[in-house]
Amino acid sequence: MNSLLLHELKRIVGPEGLTTDRTRRQAYECDGLALVRKVPDLVLAPLDTAQASECMRLLKKEGLPVIPRGAGTGLAGGATPHEGGVVFKTSRMRRVLEVNERDRFARVEAGVVNVDLTSACSHHGLHYAPDPSSQQACTIGGNVANNSGGPHCFRYGATTRSILGLTVITADGEVLELGGPEPDPEGLDLVGCFVGCEGMLGVATEVSCRLIPTPETTETLLALFPSLDGACEAVTELIAANLEPSAIEILDRLTIEAVEASVLAAGYPDEADAVLLIDIDGLFEEVHGTARDVEEIARSHGAFDVRTATDAKDRARLWAGRKGAFGAMGRIAPDLYVADVVVPRTRLKEVVLATTEICKARGLKLSNVFHAGDGNLHPNISYDRRDEEEVARVLDAGTEIMKKCVAVGGSLSGEHGIGLEKRDEMHRVFSEADLDAMLRVRAAWDPDERMNPGKAIPVRGCMEVKTKPLPVPAGGGRS
């Protein structure tokens, strides 16, 4: 890399904001999807918007690809480095700039960890609703880029519902103010356009987030089922009955075992083959009424026990177990393929059954833990990335699962984004014209396609790529 450029960048961000040595760069070769890896040429970590903008201008001059990164907890390879690229990370921008409890918003830098935003406003009786399972580590900026979800998005919506305004650095270093703390600014909804852009339209450096009052009452139910089928059917009926809990999650047997063996053991019972974890919040009367209805439906679908969390501590434990489930699967195998598909909630049972068959036929170890209320499945396949043959079977199963979901009217991604993992499946859902339209939007922001190149939108003009599952070369995937 050009030494004059390095010198200039260092002048802007200081020695702590720049990683050039080969050994340390190795740590950035992947995000939460460790299957695909590429060591970046440089890692840049500006401290604020001004530094970020100045850096981006220099990178533009050199025409270098830029890969935005938050905490690197993404599961679809959205932050996987690109050949010759610069990882541009927000993890040093982590000031909470303003908490306005009267207008119910907070302005934070993009690197603030999701859970720290809620801690910063909880003493006002407020919280930030989107709660991805990785909320202990993931950043608000990363959540914006992926339009992240989380269990409680069933009631409160994914990240886009909670973002009011953004400060964005474009590919040429321009600073844009989109939207603002007040709801409904005039003009095109560019905030809506940016949220979920997976780093292809720019890098958000500051975010204005909507805060909502913490509900008066929250009740957490744990319904125990003798089978996964029964749990799925119960969810289908809960939705049809217009019940509105704030979160509806399913954990299967293998997931329960892994969580219970971990430091996050939540007391999930070992006699159940599947559990439904449900949060109901609101006013006292409403919550208890809904809880009774939920219990009735659960029992009518075979639940042999429905337990209620006794206090806040008990609730926190049940949720910590759920949110650590992905990590707990490290007890089964060194790697986990977390699929992230969405299906109509009337088809839950059918698709879960199909995923089981798909994995069984390929001799793969499948576990299920998912946002059932949203129809957002996470079939998790345990594997070892050092075993090339097993990796091929996993990717094949992933493709088959996506095909099935699309066939029943679902979609490719609930909350993790498309990234690299699902990029080449996009043509299953979108026509050539759709994909062209996406490219035109992108070109309006970044005509040179330097921002997170090669992600989310398939490389076209070459029919071959569409039929290949993932660009994993021989030798364990290091490209």
Next chain:
Amino acid sequence: MEPQTLIDYTRSLDCIHCGLCLRTCPTYQLTGAEPSSPRGRIHLMRAVAEGDIEPDASFAEEMDFCLLCRHCESVCPSGVEYGALMEHTRAGLAPKTLTGRVVKSLGFKLLESRLMLRLMAGALRLFQLTRLDRLLAPLLGERGSALSKLPPVGPAYERRLLPKESPAEGAQPVALLEGCVMPELLGEVNRATVRVLNDAGHAVSVPSAQPTCCGSLHAHNGELERARALARETIAAFESSGDMPVVTNSAGCGSHMKEYANLFSEEPEWRERAERFSARVRDLSEVLNPQVSPKESSRTVQEPITYDDPCHLCHGQGVRGEPRALLDATGLERVELQESESCCGSAGIYSALRPKDAERILEGKLEALRSSGARTLVTANPGCQLQWQAGVKDAGLEVEVLHLAELLDKTSER
């Protein structure tokens, strides 16, 4: 050193790269840098083992930067044994320079000899009295600042060792680990420990054969051979006291002694003896019974009080409730300290080896102490106590730093 012996490869595969550890890591909090996080360090270890990178100076620096506080283990759903991984890697990373090697081995030799510790403490007292330490500190460069932060060393009388037997009746007799630095710099904590144990009816014996150091500092810093030798001596010394609990007032020693068996994976006989010994080890707070502690509040303790969890007590031993229950039984007003489970920067000898980093890590803790409004801070580990004392003094806070034993001793009526 071959990558295979430098890295505990099998253990490194337990990490599934989820990142839930990131926010708990003090060095990631400081830098926001992936290679300075637990996940990043394990990733680098695995890359060394798989031949993608060399264990070069940058690699060694990232391993060295870690405090080994093990906060990451407390949140790791996958059960990665990070402490063991790091100790293994450090054992393989010898200091690069000759002076580095000499300083390191001399330092650890010092810890193993009571006579040497005595002489050092005496010399330090002389320097402090003549204020020569202020002159000397700058000559030692960055590490000199650690010297000037040490508390005043008391006269020889205050540094006397504990009596071999301190009789009492009514509760189970215990054997006590005297510790290496404890008698020299915090002798009063040891005496307070014996008094509160006696008050609760525990006779206290201090086996004279125990080595000066339990070996925990050696193990954390990669001196595994010496750590094994010291563990053998410690186990043998306490085997003479039958089945009685082995009590320590140092969280670092307790955590290490409870995991002695890890040192002897290839020596079944010692492994078994280590397991028997470890089953007897108790932190002071695990032995005392809150119900029988005196309830009278004492005017000599400024309220409110707060408790800072030593890493090797909460993360290393899972002991969180017991010290709090003992404190609450005194009737003193107690407030919780924000992020009490995050490291204060002491981390064994880390604060002496990397004083600047230790200071930056303590800054956040001092801020939490300020906003807690506490007037007394209680800890349960000598390193943390020294670190907090120095930090509170530098920051000009009017907060007294006490060991749990001292606080319980102050509030008991005699």
